[in-house]
Amino acid sequence: xxxxxxxxQALSIQEGEDVxxxxxxxxxxTVVHWYxxxxxxxxxxxxxxxxxxxxxxxxxLRATLDxxxxxxxxxxxxxxxxxxxxxxxxxxPSSSFSKLVFGQGTSLSVVP
Amino acid sequence: xxxxxxxPSHQIIDxxxxxxxxxxxxxxxxxxxxxxxxxxxQMEFLVNFYNGKVMxxxxxFKDQFSVERPDGSYFTLKIQPxxxxxxxxxxxxxxLLDWGxxxxxxxxxxxxxx
Numbered sequence: 001x002x003x004x005x006x007x008x009q010a011l012s013i014q015e016g017e018d019v020x021x022x023x024x025x026x027x028x029x030t031v032v033h034w035y036x037x038x039x040x041x042x043x044x045x046x047x048x049x050x051x052x053x054x055x056x057x058x059x060x061l062r063a064t065l066d067x068x069x070x071x072x073x074x075x076x077x078x079x080x081x082x083x084x085x086x087x088x089x090x091x092x093p094s095s096s097f098s099k100l101v102f103g104q105g106t107s108l109s110v111v112p
Numbered sequence: 113x114x115x116x117x118x119x120p121s122h123q124i125i126d127x128x129x130x131x132x133x134x135x136x137x138x139x140x141x142x143x144x145x146x147x148x149x150x151x152x153x154q155m156e157f158l159v160n161f162y163n164g165k166v167m168x169x170x171x172x173f174k175d176q177f178s179v180e181r182p183d184g185s186y187f188t189l190k191i192q193p194x195x196x197x198x199x200x201x202x203x204x205x206x207x208l209l210d211w212g213x214x215x216x217x218x219x220x221x222x223x224x225x226x
Contacts, residue, residue, distance in 0.1 A: 031212045042116070042203050042217030043155070050212070088155070097167040098143065098211045099157040 012109040013079055020075040021106045023089030031092055032065050032072040033100065036085040043088060047074065079110045114138040116218035118204055119186075124224045130192035133221045135204030137187055144187045145205040145215060146179065148172060155203065161187065162210070191223075199225045 013019050023032070030051040035043035047063040049056045049072065056063045062075045076083055086107045090100040117136040125131050137144055146158040159169040161179055176195070181187040187206070191198055201222050205215040 033214070035217075040219065042205075042219045044217070045214045048212075048214060092211055094168070094211060096211065097160050097162065098145070098207065098213075098215070099160055099168055099170070100145075100147070100155075100215065101157065102147075102155040104154045 009104070010107045010109070012111060015080060015110055015112050016078055017110075018075065018077050019079055019108065020073050021087055021089075021108070023072045023074075023103050025070050025072070025089070025091045025101075025103075027091065027093035027101065028067075028070070029091035029093050030067065032063070033090040033092070034061075034063055034072075034074045035088045035090060035102075037088065037105070038085050046087075076108075079108075081110050081112060084108060084110045114141075114216050116204055116206055116216050118202075118218035118221050120221060121219065122222045122224070124226065125194060126226050127196055128193045130190065131194055131223065133189040133191075133202050133204075133223070135187040135189070135206075135218055137204065137206030138208075138216055141206035141208050141216070143207045143210050144179075144181065145207075146189050147203045147205065147217075148200045149203065149220070150200045158189075158202075194223075194225045196225050199223060 034047045037043045049063045049065045051067045060077045065072045086105045088105045090102045119134040144161040147155045149155040158173045178190045201220040203220045204218045207215045
């Protein structure tokens with residue numbers, strides 16, 4: 001799982017497998033952003049989940065948010081090689097102007 | 113989708129010199145951000161900017177840093193003078209709305225201070 005003093009995590013799975021990445025955060029938030037970052041590029045938002053949603057789906061992606069345990073997860077169903085990337089969760093603890101706080105990230109490698 | 117551009121992609125300078133990193137945000141966006149990422153570490157917030165003003169800055173945003181967006185042109189991050197610890201990838205982001213909405217990131221500028 002991401003956060004705190006943890007180093008960047010690395011996961012390697014085979015094509016077709018399911019994978020879940022977890023994120024625990026320290027500061028209260030009502031929204032969690034999940035970004036993916038491909039090599040040499042900036043982060044791109046893949047799912048934004050709010051506290052009133054608890055679960056959100058987008059294609060093969062599914063995000064959950066549990067504000068009581070201050071945790072979120074991102075699942076990928078039937079992973080494909082193009083899902084290979086670094087995945088970050090980010091919270092926005094500010095109640096006024098936005099300032100994202102990123103986790104360490106999970107480096108996901110999907111191999112044939 | 114909307115794109116944020118950053119120029120240059122890589123900048124190498126000597127310690128003590130001034131550097132300006134340029135960001136071309138999404139055209140109708142109103143909120144602008146800079147983040148810093150040291151190799152192997154998490155991305156960290158530097159500053160946000162709205163209506164010509166810095167709204168909030170982190171402890172990483174040292175006195176040597178400044179931001180501006182003159183006349184709706186590039187959103188710039190200037191470091192003067194640079195220090196070795198400023199070596200990192202700097203990401204610019206922009207958003208149409210503020211808190212709780214998507215930020216669009218550029219590809220980053222890799223700054224190397226020698």
